[in-house]
Amino acid sequence: MDSQNMKLREKIAQRFAFSALASSLDEETRRIVADLKPGGMFLGASALIDPEQVGELCHSLQRASLEGGSGIPLFISADLVAGAGCKLREGATHFPKNRALGAAGDEALAYESGRITAQEALAMGINFNYSPVVDINNNPLNPVIGTHSFGEDAATVSRLGSAVIRGYQEHGLIATAKHFPGHGDTHIDSHEALPVLPFDRERLERFELVPFREAIASGVDAVMVGHIAVPAWDASCMPASLSYPLTTGLLRERLNFQGLIVTDGLSMKGITNQFTMEEACVRAIQAGADILLATVDRYEHAQSVLEAVVAAVEQGDIAEARIEESYNRIINMKQKYRLTAQKYRRPAPSPETFGSPASQQISMAIASKALTPLRGMEQGALSGERRNLPWVLIRDRHTGVFADALRAYLPDMREETADHYEGTLALLAELSEDARVLLAISHNKPVGAAFAETADRLLGRAQEGWWIHFGSEYDVRDRAVPCLLAYDRAPSLQASAAGYLLGEEVTIFP
Known part of the structure; x- marks a missing residue:
């Protein structure tokens, strides 16, 4: 992975996480991995059936990347927000969601839920979890965060969010604190439109930002920036995911976050009501994002968004230094998690890895306390x-x-x-x-x-x-x-x- 020998286009491609388009490696997904050489692939609900199927899909994706693509193992990500079983149709441990964890109030059980999720995810080949949600849900009208949040107060969300992060990362799974700078006190779903956090900076500092500060202090390796307008930090009301003042000025510089900055899904209407995905990808990089969650539904769209960023670099709209900076950050994170061609090994789990009685007991313990x-x-x-x-x-x-x-x-x-x-x-x-x-x-x-x-x-x-x-x-x-x-x-x-x-x-x- 010599930075000097990798073409600029391939360095740009490392910044993309595209969607797997089927539950097995179909030809279109194989072309995305082999021809476009992305740094990551995202597994949505249609790609998550049972542990054996997910394990085979992840292995096929990694083999396509190593043998015919970039030559570098992929970040393979999913939204396992309540254990692997919350997304798979069968076969893995399903934990209560974060609000129940908040009601239980037990930091040790929160950590255990993270540990078990990490073990089951890694055994299938998923190495990057877009979890936990550290938004503070104090708005009864919030249509999307709700029970994904640990609760209504910053202290509970911070304490339990950090416990889950430690549970993930101390057992080898990359954690992602989301949705920066906070999606809890909103009444619009960013899947459908652009929410606005209308509060002043003082309120944001003492409330919304507290769990993110705690997550960063706990060593979280990724933060997902949401599609949320925050006029107190960016008067243009640009979505935070596309905003330099929020992504770089606030998260990277003021909060001193040195890990990976990931966008929320760029096909969400909080973005596409204003921008094409091509425009959004360019703007997100200009804002300071490292990884673009480009949730496309076909090869041609994946190719189009990659070409848009390549063109923006060639035309001088994105500095090559920005590409180099994020590329180095991505490669360093892959090295940290043994995602190199030399160290990568296919997981070899036993059937007892998934949904074991001991894991179910942890889930039941959380539930009974909640x-x-x-x-x-x-x-x-x-x-x-x-x-x-x-x-x-x-x-x-x-x-x-x-x-x-x-x-x-x-x-x-x-x-x-x-x-x-x-x-x-x-x-x-x-x-x-x-x-x-x-x-x-x-x-x-x-x-x-x-x-x-x-x-x-x-x-x-x-x-x-x-x-x-x-x-x-x-x-x-x-x-x-x-x-x-x-x-x-x-x-x-x-x-x-x-x-x-x-x-x-x-x-x-x-």
């Missing part, structure tokens, strides 16, 4: 003689683990299932006032005040009405009926919620 009873929701409320009462479970299809556990103990329970949480209102409305009702719903964003108020009212008219909520605390915090708040639909949270109500130990072990 459960939050509200308004008199007692542990063991479904124990003893109460198990023989004619309960009605109204649920959406995502709460199957919870339903399975209850079914084993409640012989007279009747179930009504909707495809989506919104469909449960009609099922609730059909019940008589002498019914004993359990409502179990899951959603990864706030359900909205109208739904929550209606569900609360319908449950309140029943003889007994309880809400078991696998979603945002903002949905249920100010309601009237007893509630068990479980934060998200992770299997361990569903099993723990059932165990709490039954007064039994319920597991998700094979």
Whole structure:
């Protein structure tokens, strides 16, 4: 990897992380790796099925890079924000999301979740995790961060975020603190439009930036810059990912971050509503980004964005020194993580590596500590003689683990299932006032005040009405009926919620 001998075009290509286009190495993805010679590949949901498949895909990608591409191992990245099992369809450990970790408040368990995620990711060949989220979610109207955040206060987010980072990196997985400079106190999803942080610098320094400072102090090796406008730092309202004052002035210089700066996905509408991806790639490099997450859907688009940056360098719009600076930073990071042609070895995991009983126990421990009873929701409320009462479970299809556990103990329970949480209102409305009702719903964003108020009212008219909520605390915090708040639909949270109500130990072990 002699810097002097590598062509400028290939140095530029090291800055790109393109998307794998299939769950195996199809011809188009192979051409991206072999012909364009990128430094990294990103595995989205369609490329993540089970550990064996992911392992084979990662090996094929690395072989294509080493034998026919740049000759340098790839950064292979994914969004494993709650363990490998949160993205794979089966076979790996699925942890509760960050908000549940925040409710559990246990730094040692947060570290363990990072450790296990690192071991499972690396065993498949994923070496770069776009996690953890260190945004502080203090806005009930935030449509995207929600339960991905550790909580509403800077201290909790900083402490637990740093624990997860250490768990990843001390076991060989590159961690990424995101979404700089903070996506928590916004009410717009940057996948759809450009959010604005309207606060002054003093507020940003004492709140949004605190977890990022702590992550940097903990040695995080990458920071992902979000598509968020911050007029206090850049009056042009340029997205932070394309803003020199934010990416270089604030993150690189003021916070003294010396690791890799990664953009959020450049196909998101927070960018594409204003710029083509070609324009965005050029602007991101000018702003100070090292790695461009170019989430393209075909070879021609990948080629086009690479050519746009090459042309910008040739025309003098990007200084060659910027290319050299980021190239050296990327190569040094690859050397740190043994991603060199000489040191790279294909992982050889055993079947016990993934989803082991010990790993599941950690997930269950987090879940049991995270459960939050509200308004008199007692542990063991479904124990003893109460198990023989004619309960009605109204649920959406995502709460199957919870339903399975209850079914084993409640012989007279009747179930009504909707495809989506919104469909449960009609099922609730059909019940008589002498019914004993359990409502179990899951959603990864706030359900909205109208739904929550209606569900609360319908449950309140029943003889007994309880809400078991696998979603945002903002949905249920100010309601009237007893509630068990479980934060998200992770299997361990569903099993723990059932165990709490039954007064039994319920597991998700094979």
